Amino acid sequence: MKKILFIIGSLREKSFNRQLAQEAMQIIGNRAQVTELDYSDLPLLNQDIEQPEPTAVTRIRQTVAAADALWFFTPEYNFSYPGHVKNLLDWLSRPVIPMDYATPTCSNGKRVALSGAGGKAATANCRAKLTELLTFIKADVLAEQTGIAVPAEAWGTDVLVLTQEQKEQLKSQANALLG
Numbered sequence: 001m002k003k004i005l006f007i008i009g010s011l012r013e014k015s016f017n018r019q020l021a022q023e024a025m026q027i028i029g030n031r032a033q034v035t036e037l038d039y040s041d042l043p044l045l046n047q048d049i050e051q052p053e054p055t056a057v058t059r060i061r062q063t064v065a066a067a068d069a070l071w072f073f074t075p076e077y078n079f080s081y082p083g084h085v086k087n088l089l090d091w092l093s094r095p096v097i098p099m100d101y102a103t104p105t106c107s108n109g110k111r112v113a114l115s116g117a118g119g120k121a122a123t124a125n126c127r128a129k130l131t132e133l134l135t136f137i138k139a140d141v142l143a144e145q146t147g148i149a150v151p152a153e154a155w156g157t158d159v160l161v162l163t164q165e166q167k168e169q170l171k172s173q174a175n176a177l178l179g
C-alpha cells in the first residue's frame, strides 16, 4: 500500500488547511496509508548545526524518504508560502552526507501534490512559488492542484465547508496522486 505523507503548512489550531487535509484523508480512505508529518521540533536551518544531523532532522528525513508521495496543504502568506514551510524544504534539500552533492537528497524525485486554502486567490501565488521551489530541489510536482478561497462566513464559525465542486477537485487530485 502506498504511503502518503501530509504536510500541513499552518500551525494554527483551527487551521482551514488542516480541515482541508482531513477532507482529503477521508477521500483517500483505505486506498493508501496516510500520516501527517510532525515538524514542530525542526530547528531553523543554520549551517553550524547541520552536522551532526539534529535528531529532528534525521527523523523527518527518514519519514520523507519512506513516503511514496507528499501532499502539502498550505496557506498563502504574503503572496508566497509560510516561512516554516521554506525552512522544512531547505532542510530536505541539503546533502545527507556532508559535501556530497551526488547522492540524491530525500526530496529528489519525490512526488508532490499541492493544495491550499486561503484568501480570494485561493493560494494560487503560494502554489506557484512552491512549485518553483520544489522543482528547483528536484521534486516531481503534480500539475493537478486544489485551491480553496475560504468563504467569509468560515471566519465566524472556524469551520471550512467545501462545495461539491471543491470536493470533486480534491477527489480528482487524490486520484492523480495515487494513480
Ligand SMILES: Cc1cc2nc3c(=O)[nH]c(=O)nc-3n(C[C@H](O)[C@H](O)[C@H](O)COP(=O)(O)O)c2cc1C
Pocket: 010, 011, 012, 014, 015, 016, 017, 018, 074, 075, 076, 077, 078, 079, 080, 117, 118, 119, 120, 121, 122, 123, 150
Ligand atoms: C502573515 C500572513 C500573511 C498572509 N498573506 C496572505 C496572502 O498573501 N494571501 C492570502 O490569500 N491570504 C493571506 N493570509 C491569510 C491566510 O490565508 C489565512 O489566515 C488562512 O486562513 C491561513 O490558513 P489556516 O487557516 O490554515 O491557518 C495571510 C495570513 C498571515 C498570517
